[in-house]
Amino acid sequence: xxxxxxxxFTLDARLDADTEQLMxxxxxxxxxxNDRRWPWLVMVPQRAGIEExxxxxxxxxxxxxxxxxxxxxxxxxxxxxxxxxxGALGNIVRQxxxxxxxxxxxxxxxxxxxxxxxxREPYTSEEIHGFTAKIKAAL
Amino acid sequence: xxxxxxxxFTLDARLDADTEQLMxxxxxxxxxxNDRRWPWLVMVPQRAGIEExxxxxxxxxxxxxxxxxxxxxxxxxxxxxxxxxxGALGNIVRQxxxxxxxxxxxxxxxxxxxxxxxxREPYTSEEIHGFTAKIKAAL
Numbered sequence: 001x002x003x004x005x006x007x008x009f010t011l012d013a014r015l016d017a018d019t020e021q022l023m024x025x026x027x028x029x030x031x032x033x034n035d036r037r038w039p040w041l042v043m044v045p046q047r048a049g050i051e052e053x054x055x056x057x058x059x060x061x062x063x064x065x066x067x068x069x070x071x072x073x074x075x076x077x078x079x080x081x082x083x084x085x086x087g088a089l090g091n092i093v094r095q096x097x098x099x100x101x102x103x104x105x106x107x108x109x110x111x112x113x114x115x116x117x118x119x120r121e122p123y124t125s126e127e128i129h130g131f132t133a134k135i136k137a138a139l
Numbered sequence: 140x141x142x143x144x145x146x147x148f149t150l151d152a153r154l155d156a157d158t159e160q161l162m163x164x165x166x167x168x169x170x171x172x173n174d175r176r177w178p179w180l181v182m183v184p185q186r187a188g189i190e191e192x193x194x195x196x197x198x199x200x201x202x203x204x205x206x207x208x209x210x211x212x213x214x215x216x217x218x219x220x221x222x223x224x225x226g227a228l229g230n231i232v233r234q235x236x237x238x239x240x241x242x243x244x245x246x247x248x249x250x251x252x253x254x255x256x257x258x259r260e261p262y263t264s265e266e267i268h269g270f271t272a273k274i275k276a277a278l
């Protein structure tokens with residue numbers, strides 16, 4: 001019952017539907033976007049009722065910076081991508097979440113942003129398991 | 140000659156063309172995107188040769204977190220927007236820069252991202268002066 005340690009926090013239903021759990025970090029749950037078009041991770045700080053980065057406490061902001069750094073470096077190492085895109089938008093899902101995406105020239109949305117581009121293409125369970133294992137090993 | 144204090148740093152030519160100088164913070168130059176469709180600020184860490192957030196030193200990352208926090212809060216207060224979008228993409232301009240954008244339901248790209256959406260609509264000089272003054276006052 002990890003949820004019992006995070007008072008009032010419940011994962012947004014749409015985030016829950018679009019992403020799969022990867023691992024717990026100190027502040028965030030690390031999830032993977034179930035979209036095989038891009039290696040795409042999502043970090044969700046386990047804090048109830050927060051919509052903006054600047055609404056986190058200073059300590060939580062420092063933690064998030066540290067964890068984002070770790071996740072982005074690992075994603076770049078694992079994928080060998082040429083650029084990391086990171087962003088906190090929240091226009092549709094208001095619960096604070098940070099996207100970390102591996103981009104390459106010629107990928108489906110290049111050089112535009114991935115958000116809102118076409119339709120999500122789910123991984124096979126074998127693919128998502130393989131990608132997840134690589135990220136876990138790199139962290 | 141502020142540039143003399145930032146060894147080797149030169150602002151990317153495209154960033155220079157699309158944005159106007161607003162003020163200097165500790166680590167970043169704060170600039171405004173010359174696009175009246177959205178209140179849109181751009182923070183450029185004055186570090187040469189850096190393309191990814193995770194390539195900044197830990198101290199610079201902490202500074203950037205602090206400055207981003209300050210800028211995002213000020214932009215939200217000044218505009219009364221319902222959501223801040225922040226992101227570091229860099230697919231086109233590789234020099235590290237962080238976007239902080241005020242979003243509202245019904246704005247030109249809502250709820251999608253602003254990057255790559257249609258054509259930039261420059262402010263009149265009166266408009267950009269007015270917006271710039273409000274942000275400076277809020278910081």
